[in-house]
Amino acid sequence: MSRVQVVRPAGAGHETLYVLLVSLLILAVAAGIVALRGERHDEVSIEAHQLDARRDLNAAEQGVYADLRVAFDEIQARREEEPQLLAVEVLAEEGFPPFVLDASSASRGQHQWQLLQERAYLGLSQASAVAGSFLLLVPEAQDGAADVWLQRSPAAAVPADFSQAALIAAGWQQIAAHYDAGVTRQHSH
Amino acid sequence: MFRATLARRLLSVFLACALPALALADNGKPLRIGITLHPYYSYVSNIVGDKAEVVPLIPAGFNPHAYEPRAEDIKRIGTLDVIVLNGVGHDDFADRMIAASEKPTIATIESNSNVPLLAATGVAARGAGKVVNPHTFLSISASIAQVNNIARELGKLDPDNAKYYSQNARAYAKRLRKLRAEALAQVTEAPGAEFRVATIHAAYDYLVREFGLEVTAVVEPAHGIEPSPSQLKKTIDQLKALDVKVIFSEMDFPSAYVETIQRESGVKIYPLTHISYGDYSKEKYEVEMKRNLDTVVRAIKESQA
Numbered sequence: 001m002s003r004v005q006v007v008r009p010a011g012a013g014h015e016t017l018y019v020l021l022v023s024l025l026i027l028a029v030a031a032g033i034v035a036l037r038g039e040r041h042d043e044v045s046i047e048a049h050q051l052d053a054r055r056d057l058n059a060a061e062q063g064v065y066a067d068l069r070v071a072f073d074e075i076q077a078r079r080e081e082e083p084q085l086l087a088v089e090v091l092a093e094e095g096f097p098p099f100v101l102d103a104s105s106a107s108r109g110q111h112q113w114q115l116l117q118e119r120a121y122l123g124l125s126q127a128s129a130v131a132g133s134f135l136l137l138v139p140e141a142q143d144g145a146a147d148v149w150l151q152r153s154p155a156a157a158v159p160a161d162f163s164q165a166a167l168i169a170a171g172w173q174q175i176a177a178h179y180d181a182g183v184t185r186q187h188s189h
Numbered sequence: 190m191f192r193a194t195l196a197r198r199l200l201s202v203f204l205a206c207a208l209p210a211l212a213l214a215d216n217g218k219p220l221r222i223g224i225t226l227h228p229y230y231s232y233v234s235n236i237v238g239d240k241a242e243v244v245p246l247i248p249a250g251f252n253p254h255a256y257e258p259r260a261e262d263i264k265r266i267g268t269l270d271v272i273v274l275n276g277v278g279h280d281d282f283a284d285r286m287i288a289a290s291e292k293p294t295i296a297t298i299e300s301n302s303n304v305p306l307l308a309a310t311g312v313a314a315r316g317a318g319k320v321v322n323p324h325t326f327l328s329i330s331a332s333i334a335q336v337n338n339i340a341r342e343l344g345k346l347d348p349d350n351a352k353y354y355s356q357n358a359r360a361y362a363k364r365l366r367k368l369r370a371e372a373l374a375q376v377t378e379a380p381g382a383e384f385r386v387a388t389i390h391a392a393y394d395y396l397v398r399e400f401g402l403e404v405t406a407v408v409e410p411a412h413g414i415e416p417s418p419s420q421l422k423k424t425i426d427q428l429k430a431l432d433v434k435v436i437f438s439e440m441d442f443p444s445a446y447v448e449t450i451q452r453e454s455g456v457k458i459y460p461l462t463h464i465s466y467g468d469y470s471k472e473k474y475e476v477e478m479k480r481n482l483d484t485v486v487r488a489i490k491e492s493q494a
Contacts (some may be wrong), residue, residue, distance in 0.1 A: 035250075054305070054306055054307060054308055054321070055303045055308065059398055059400055059401075059402070059403035059405075062305065062307065063330075063398045063399065063401060065305055066304070066305050066331060066334070066398075067330050069303070069305065069334060070330050070333045070334050070337070070362075073333075073334070074359070074362075077355070077359060094363075094367050095367065095370045096364075096366070097330065097369070097399075100370065102370065102373040102374065102376075103376035103377070103378070103379040103380075103400065103401070104373050104379075104399060104400055104401050106379035106400045106401075107379035107380060107381075107400070107401030107402075119439045123338045134224060139241045177305045177306075179245075179299070179301065179302045179303075179304075179306070
């Protein structure tokens with residue numbers, strides 16, 4: 001004669017609950033530590049009329065922009081000797097990209113450069129699908145920073161006014177470049 | 190008694206005269222400038238000429254990608270006046286070395302602070318798009334921007350030679366510009382959008398950008414790690430799908446899998462150098478960069494032939 005013995009689990013429901021509670025506790029403690037000790041890395045935000053040099057420009061535009069800033073260094077250095085801005089032809093003759101015509105300028109939009117009123121260099125793109133038109137505003141101060149604007153519309157033209165409001169109204173966007181020493185470094189600089 | 194007082198007076202007069210002279214000698218002594226990578230040795234040597242001493246932080250023969258600081262290298266920082274950094278990911282070891290050195294607050298120059306940076310590609314791109322491509326030294330334009338920047342900052346530390354540094358920087362920049370112009374002059378027909386390039390190591394974006402090109406794919410699964418056969422197959426399929434015409438590989442890491450890719454995909458492979466190996470020299474950057482530019486020109490020309 002067999003006797004059926006039912007063996008009930010020793011409170012499996014409770015065990016599950018305890019495990020769940022402990023996991024929640026661990027999660028809460030971990031979240032608390034992260035919240036208290038974590039470092040904030042705030043993104044550098046850019047204005048609505050600006051483009052981020054790293055994310056918003058295509059390869060051709062990034063190349064022209066980088067070259068333009070190097071040429072700007074030389075333009076500023078020469079102003080110490082000669083107050084007038086360097087002519088586009090001189091910059092091209094001395095081999096300064098993006099002013100010089102070569103295979104690189106040909107594949108980056110064939111910009112046609114001109115100096116405007118001793119204040120700005122304008123490069124109108126001949127292939128706006130490849131790269132937009134560039135405007136480099138030279139500051140009054142000899143140690144001022146380069147101010148570069150971009151317009152992707154094929155209708156880009158000589159701006160009548162170099163004020164920020166007028167440029168924005170005419171469809172230009174300012175290129176903003178920021179330096180972050182890289183998230184791979186231990187100390188922020 | 191009287192004699193002792195006289196002697197003390199004489200001594201104090203002597204010290205009063207000698208101390209300012211000693212201080213001057215300290216200020217007037219040439220700067221000792223630390224650098225972390227080979228291209229920066231060339232940049233700084235060309236900027237300072239014989240007016241300062243350029244000291245590599247890590248001895249020749251170490252791979253900067255896998256370098257672990259050694260005690261004697263950290264000790265050397267104590268003898269330096271300033272350290273020129275890449276600062277965007279290629280010399281992260283320098284921060285740790287400086288912190289552990291006798292001069293944890295030593296002046297540093299962030300060479301890339303004025304350079305428009307590109308986002309990292311390939312495996313290095315992890316990190317929510319915040320990681321930048323640190324190989325700015327593989328571009329002539331970004332190098333000139335760094336040379337100008339370093340010269341400006343060194344001029345602030347050593348105002349007596351500021352003019353000399355900026356003149357040298359401009360002369361060096363002119364030579365570098367010429368290298369690029371000579372390379373581009375050989376490319377009579379600009380490569381079109383169908384000329385797609387891939388690289389083994391995600392280093393050459395800045396370089397190919399000077400030719401108006403963009404890197405379509407990066408083959409390497411992780412730095413210095415060879416892909417498994419299944420990864421290799423995926424890569425070859427990817428290269429075929431993307432219709433890549435040319436792969437730029439690493440001259441310093443010759444590898445059998447690169448040949449497999451060439452054989453299986455039919456894509457031509459051209460080796461470029463990272464300028465991170467061998468002895469430090471003033472001319473190294475120009476010599477190796479010329480070779481890189483010539484290689485890219487050759488790749489473009491042979492694809493058009």
